[in-house]
Structures are given as structure tokens and as C-alpha cells.
Amino acid sequence: MEQTCAHALAVTAARARLLAMDMVHTAASGHIGGSLSVMDLLTTLYFHTMRVDPKDPKDPDRDRLVLSKGHCTPALYAVLALKGYFPVEDCKLFRSIKDHYSGHPDMKHVPGVDMSTGSLGQGISAAVGMALAGKMDDRNYRVYAILGDGEIEEGQVWEAAMSAAKYHLDHLCAIVDVNGLQIDGSTADVMPSEPLDKKFDAFNWNVLHVDGHDYAAIAAALEQAAACKDKPTVILARTIKGKGVSYMENNAGWHGKAPNDEQYEIAKAELERALAELEAN
Numbered sequence: 001m002e003q004t005c006a007h008a009l010a011v012t013a014a015r016a017r018l019l020a021m022d023m024v025h026t027a028a029s030g031h032i033g034g035s036l037s038v039m040d041l042l043t044t045l046y047f048h049t050m051r052v053d054p055k056d057p058k059d060p061d062r063d064r065l066v067l068s069k070g071h072c073t074p075a076l077y078a079v080l081a082l083k084g085y086f087p088v089e090d091c092k093l094f095r096s097i098k099d100h101y102s103g104h105p106d107m108k109h110v111p112g113v114d115m116s117t118g119s120l121g122q123g124i125s126a127a128v129g130m131a132l133a134g135k136m137d138d139r140n141y142r143v144y145a146i147l148g149d150g151e152i153e154e155g156q157v158w159e160a161a162m163s164a165a166k167y168h169l170d171h172l173c174a175i176v177d178v179n180g181l182q183i184d185g186s187t188a189d190v191m192p193s194e195p196l197d198k199k200f201d202a203f204n205w206n207v208l209h210v211d212g213h214d215y216a217a218i219a220a221a222l223e224q225a226a227a228c229k230d231k232p233t234v235i236l237a238r239t240i241k242g243k244g245v246s247y248m249e250n251n252a253g254w255h256g257k258a259p260n261d262e263q264y265e266i267a268k269a270e271l272e273r274a275l276a277e278l279e280a281n
Contacts, residue, residue: 001216005048007281009215013043014275016082017244019091020074021271025264027095030103033254034148035075037179037212037239042079044218045144054084057111063141064114064130068123069148069177070104071256077101077110085112121154123147124174128160131172131232142226145174150182153191158203164232165204172232173225174205177212179241181252200234212237245270 016039024030042065046052050063067076074094081088093099100109104118114130117123127145134141151157164172176196184190193199197207206228210221218237225233241255242248245267259267 001048001219006215007278009040009043009047011275011278012047012079012082013039013215014244014271014278016043016075016078018268018271018275019078019081019088021245021259021264021267023074023077023091023094024258025261026092028258029095030074030258031071031256032074032258033181033241033248033251033256034069034177034179035072035078036243036245036248037241038069038072038146038177039075039079039243040213040215041146041175041177041218041237041239042075044215044222046079046083048215048219049222050144051141052083052112054080054112057085061139061141064127064143066115066123066127066130066143066145067105067117068127068145069120069151070117070123072148073101073103073105076105076113080110080112083112086110120148120151121156124157125160125163127172127174128164128167128169131164131169132167134171135167135169140171142171142173143169145172147174147176148182149176149178149180149187149193149196150190152176152193152196153187161200161203161205161232168230169232170229173222174232174234176234176236177239178236179239181241181250181255183252183255185252196236200236204231206231206233208233208235210235210237212239213243244274 024032094101105113107113107116131143208221248254
């Protein structure tokens with residue numbers, strides 16, 4: 001990836017983080033910590049890797065994205081809005097009864113959402129179904145699923161992993177947002193899941209590691225996933241929960257809490273400063 005492309009992705013992600021923060025503060029509700037950790041992954045997918053067209057969101061040959069960690073809609077909606085699926089102003093309606101931008105993805109009403117998710121563990125199963133349908137119909141689209149490292153404690157995730165390997169779904173790429181925290185604290189304390197790489201390898205997946213905030217590395221890993229044949233790929237992305245806001249980073253308390261007015265102003269100032277520095281270079 002050229003440096004100019006990585007810089008453009010960084011600018012877009014910085015804008016998306018500001019949008020997400022505004023959404024959660026306005027709604028006084030939402031999951032901001034995991035949304036900030038996954039933002040660079042979503043930005044790279046939609047603005048670099050995936051074959052999508054906001055003007056034709058139901059194109060049967062488009063690449064699909066399933067946000068299996070469905071509570072992180074502040075990230076998904078922010079990226080979709082910046083991509084042009086719907087007006088950025090609509091983000092103000094997040095979790096409002098005036099529209100359908102709910103706290104979990106809604107494929108019936110929100111353009112660009114490929115699967116309604118929220119019950120953790122089910123999204124990856126839906127992604128496996130999409131990939132299997134594409135294989136049976138001889139389509140060439142790719143399917144991406146983003147999971148949380150707390151979510152993979154669900155048994156259904158591993159049933160889906162077995163199915164993906166059995167059917168050799170090499171056009172399926174799962175990305176695990178490994179930020180080390182979930183709603184009740186450290187994943188290592190709540191339910192240890194490591195070594196994730198050895199577990200997925202045992203399920204016959206192609207396993208890749210990446211810094212989830214390094215755009216060039218993310219793009220390269222996605223290219224490697226597309227080049228892998230005969231087995232699905234999982235990218236284990238190491239991230240920082242609350243990335244970009246000093247008092248939220250690596251703090252499980254910000255899993256599903258909205259900032260008050262004072263906290264919001266601090267977060268907004270930090271995110272605006274980061275964006276201004278990027279735009280100045």
C-alpha cells in the first residue's frame with residue numbers, strides 16, 4: 001500500500017471516530033469502546049478492499065460484511081455514512097425512535113447493512129451461510145465477518161468454524177477484534193480463549209496476525225486472505241479498546257457506556273486534534 005493511501009485511510013478513520021463519538025453522546029447510549037477499536041479495520045475494508053457500490057447496495061455480486069459483534073454499530077454506521085450509503089446527518093438519529101439506526105445492525109432499513117446481528121455468535125454463522133451460497137451459485141464475491149474476542153466464547157462460533165473448513169470456504173475471511181476486554185473485564189479473566197491462532201489452525205483455517213491499527217498491514221493481510229485457496233482465513237487483529245481517546249483506551253468500563261457532557265468534550269477535543277494533525281500532513 002502506498003503511503004498516500006494509508007494516510008487517506010487514517011483521515012477517514014479519524015473522521016469516523018468523531019462521528020461515532022457524536023452518535024453515542026447524542027443518543028446517551030451505545031458501545032463506544034469496541035467501536036473505536038474496530039474502526040481502522042472497517043475503514044480499510046470499505047475504503048480499500050471490498051468491492052461495493054453505495055449506489056447499488058444490493059448488488060448480488062458485491063462483497064459482504066457481517067458485523068458479528070453487532071453492538072458496534074457506531075463504527076459501522078459511521079463508515080457506511082462516510083462511504084456514501086446514507087447522509088452523514090442521519091447519524092444523529094442513532095438509537096432514536098424517529099428512524100431505524102438502531103443499536104444493532106438492521107439490514108431491512110439501513111442501506112449497506114448486509115446482515116442484522118446482535119446476538120453474539122450468530123453473525124459468523126450467517127457469514128458462513130452467505131459464503132456457502134456464493135460457492136453453490138458460483139459467485140465470486142467475498143464475505144467478511146468481524147467478531148469480538150469476547151464473542152468467540154460462544155460455542156456457535158466454533159460450530160461455524162467447523163462448517164467453513166468442511167466446505168472449503170476460501171472466500172470467507174473472519175476478523176477477530178482482539179482488544180483483550182469485554183463487558184465484564186479482561187477476556188483472560190472472564191473466559192480465557194488463547195491461543196487463538198492454534199485453535200483456528202486446528203479447525204483447519206488459514207491464520208494471520210496483524211496490528212489492527214496499521215492500515216498497510218491490514219490491507220496486506222486481506223490480500224493474503226484472498227490469495228489463500230481451499231480454506232477460510234481468520235485475521236487475528238490486535239487492537240486497543242477505546243482507541244483514540246486517552247481515558248477510554250484499554251478500559252473495560254467503556255464497553256457500553258456513553259460519555260457525559262464533560263467527558264464528551266475531552267474526547268471530542270482529542271479526536272479533533274488527531275484529525276487536524278492528519279489533515280495538515
